[in-house]
Amino acid sequence: MPHGRNQHADHETYRKFEQEGLLFDDPRSLSWAGQDWGRLVTRPPLAVLRPRTAEDVAAFARFAAEQSCPLVPRAEGHSSAGQAQAAGGFVVDTRALDAVHEIGADRIVVGAGARWSRVLAETLPRGLTPPVLTDYLELSVGGTLSVGGIGGATQHHGLQVDTVLSLDVVTPDGELVTCSADQHADLFDNVRAGYGKYGIIVSATIRLIPAHTRARRYQLYYDDLSVFLADQRRLLAAGCFDYLEGQVDLTDDGTNRYQLELASFYSDQPPRRCADALAELAYHRGSEEIEETTYFEFLDRLADAERMLREAGLWDQCHPWLNLFLPDSQAESIVAGAVKDLVPADIGEGGFILVYPFHAGKVTAPRLELPDEPVVFLFAVDRESSCDDKATTQRMLIANELIHDHATAAGATTYLGAPVAAAPGSQPPVLS
Numbered sequence: 001m002p003h004g005r006n007q008h009a010d011h012e013t014y015r016k017f018e019q020e021g022l023l024f025d026d027p028r029s030l031s032w033a034g035q036d037w038g039r040l041v042t043r044p045p046l047a048v049l050r051p052r053t054a055e056d057v058a059a060f061a062r063f064a065a066e067q068s069c070p071l072v073p074r075a076e077g078h079s080s081a082g083q084a085q086a087a088g089g090f091v092v093d094t095r096a097l098d099a100v101h102e103i104g105a106d107r108i109v110v111g112a113g114a115r116w117s118r119v120l121a122e123t124l125p126r127g128l129t130p131p132v133l134t135d136y137l138e139l140s141v142g143g144t145l146s147v148g149g150i151g152g153a154t155q156h157h158g159l160q161v162d163t164v165l166s167l168d169v170v171t172p173d174g175e176l177v178t179c180s181a182d183q184h185a186d187l188f189d190n191v192r193a194g195y196g197k198y199g200i201i202v203s204a205t206i207r208l209i210p211a212h213t214r215a216r217r218y219q220l221y222y223d224d225l226s227v228f229l230a231d232q233r234r235l236l237a238a239g240c241f242d243y244l245e246g247q248v249d250l251t252d253d254g255t256n257r258y259q260l261e262l263a264s265f266y267s268d269q270p271p272r273r274c275a276d277a278l279a280e281l282a283y284h285r286g287s288e289e290i291e292e293t294t295y296f297e298f299l300d301r302l303a304d305a306e307r308m309l310r311e312a313g314l315w316d317q318c319h320p321w322l323n324l325f326l327p328d329s330q331a332e333s334i335v336a337g338a339v340k341d342l343v344p345a346d347i348g349e350g351g352f353i354l355v356y357p358f359h360a361g362k363v364t365a366p367r368l369e370l371p372d373e374p375v376v377f378l379f380a381v382d383r384e385s386s387c388d389d390k391a392t393t394q395r396m397l398i399a400n401e402l403i404h405d406h407a408t409a410a411g412a413t414t415y416l417g418a419p420v421a422a423a424p425g426s427q428p429p430v431l432s
């Protein structure tokens with residue numbers, strides 16, 4: 001790499017990293033690190049560090065601290081608002097730190113750059129699984145532990161950050177520290193859901209539980225939001241399904257359908273324990289879709305959607321995403337206000353809307369800011385727009401801002417960071 005491209009390039013430590021082939025400032029690396037899934041914020045760093053070991057990260061962190069330069073970890077870059085970017089600083093590409101260090105009867109020690117699909121590839125043959133998985137498995141361990149990591153099993157186990165036993169972290173001043181609830185607890189509490197600001201996770205020890213081999217998945221449909229939410233609350237209280245989520249399905253005629261998604265995991269016979277709970281639900285009888293799959297097929301169900309979106313050219317478009325935690329008492333009015341009059345074009349072909357509840361008491365990681373009520377709903381309005389169509393993208397950003405401002409005034413909190421703001425002077429949305 002030629003010198004002089006940034007003000008740090010002549011420094012002895014910088015040159016040492018460069019000579020070892022760990023620092024990159026070629027256009028491809030800078031553009032990779034300056035962009036993310038959202039494609040709404042672009043801020044290339046000065047250079048990208050591709051460490052081989054935790055010690056590389058620590059040594060470079062000491063250098064960055066000395067130079068007062070931002071140092072930001074990034075793995076799969078599925079952020080939507082530039083969270084893993086480092087303008088005027090360095091990005092640490094953690095993807096190579098993906099080794100499985102140890103696996104035991106109740107835990108796995110894995111590098112922060114490993115994706116959850118890799119974790120499962122190690123644990124499932126041993127009959128074990130992480131308690132909570134995100135809907136999409138190609139996210140990194142470090143990436144989801146830095147935000148929270150929510151999924152349909154959160155109702156039972158909290159978020160992924162609540163299932164971590166300990167972390168190896170490089171602190172901003174370049175110390176490599178092992179932290180847990182008993183050891184350097186402040187660091188442990190700050191790093192989980194800390195968006196990479198309090199240290200770089202280099203490896204994580206994650207709790208494992210016995211895995212079933214099969215899943216029975218139910219999709220049940222409702223026309224009425226109030227009835228749908230009431231059934232979600234009833235199922236949360238019953239706790240008999242292993243997985244509980246839900247979606248708003250928009251239609252062109254402006255009528256919404258609400259889809260309850262449930263799953264039971266089993267190994268021999270499908271469990272009978274939820275039969276009573278199912279019988280009491282008020283979904284449209286006859287609308288139900290029931291599917292039997294392997295446990296892994298169920299967890300990996302977004303892989304097909306990803307393939308289709310990639311083929312349709314929608315995966316790499318702009319993603320104005322909004323993710324909120326709603327207090328139970330306000331959930332219905334916030335969701336009703338947000339989805340009223342929405343049609344599919346308002347969220348784009350690759351967009352989706354999720355709504356599902358969990359017990360706030362299951363969440364122990366203190367950095368996760370939740371509304372102060374026992375039951376909280378995740379509400380995600382995740383839109384997709386052509387990056388060439390700037391007017392539509394701006395309209396979506398403003399629509400998200402309106403929902404965000406209204407919801408937070410009613411006690412909601414943001415998840416995955418604040419949504420990207422629309423450009424000043426953009427026109428308010430004329431919702432279809």
Ligand SMILES: Cc1cc2nc3c(=O)[nH]c(=O)nc-3n(C[C@H](O)[C@H](O)[C@H](O)COP(=O)(O)OP(=O)(O)OC[C@H]3O[C@@H](n4cnc5c(N)ncnc54)[C@H](O)[C@@H]3O)c2cc1C
Pocket residue numbers: 036037072073074075076077078079080083084085094112113133134135136139140141142143144146147148149150151195196197199200201202416
């Ligand atoms: C298709 C899709 C589906 C998703 N589904 C879910 C879901 O079901 N549930 C859910 O909770 N989220 C979901 N997300 C959001 C996702 O969890 C976050 O965006 C997550 O941060 C992405 O992980 P990543 O490896 O891409 O992280 P990156 O985008 O690379 O980084 C994200 C953040 O984590 C920090 N970070 C990354 N690595 C480390 C590290 N080693 N140490 C410290 N900080 C680090 C970064 O600095 C940044 O702030 C989804 C995202 C997409 C695109």
